[in-house]
Amino acid sequence: xRIGELSQRTGVSTRLLRYYEQxxxxxxxxxxxxxxxxxPAAVERVHRIRELLxxxxxxxxxxxxxxCAQGGPGLLTCSRSVQALDDQLARVEEQMAELERKKExxxxxxxxxxxxxxxxxxxxxxxxxxx
Numbered sequence: 505x506r507i508g509e510l511s512q513r514t515g516v517s518t519r520l521l522r523y524y525e526q527x528x529x530x531x532x533x534x535x536x537x538x539x540x541x542x543x544p545a546a547v548e549r550v551h552r553i554r555e556l557l558x559x560x561x562x563x564x565x566x567x568x569x570x571x572c573a574q575g576g577p578g579l580l581t582c583s584r585s586v587q588a589l590d591d592q593l594a595r596v597e598e599q600m601a602e603l604e605r606k607k608e609x610x611x612x613x614x615x616x617x618x619x620x621x622x623x624x625x626x627x628x629x630x631x632x633x634x635x
Contacts, residue, residue: 505544507532529567530542556569569584572585573585
């Protein structure tokens with residue numbers, strides 16, 4: 505199938521399909537006229553790529569995982585998939601911890617801002633009473 509048909513069947517733009525190919529995630533053959541030709545299995549492969557990208561994987565990690573991504577959603581258990589998923593989960597947990605720290609810092613700024621607002625309102629009220 506040509507790139508336009510693959511794009512239609514997967515909902516992925518032709519630009520992204522070319523990018524996947526450039527990154528070594530997707531293969532094609534060339535017709536005599538230079539048009540890309542994709543194997544019918546490319547539809548499932550693109551779905552796996554999208555699934556892994558949606559899970560936060562980089563294209564570099566996905567390239568190592570694709571041999572474990574055959575025969576439907578998810579990954580086959582292989583040394584690559586187990587290690588990559590463990591690494592990805594650890595990275596997400598670190599990001600979540602960092603976000604939690606940022607959230608607490610923002611709450612601290614908000615509390616300080618509210619305290620200052622109340623103090624300013626009290627000072628303004630005292631100034632009005634004494635005037």
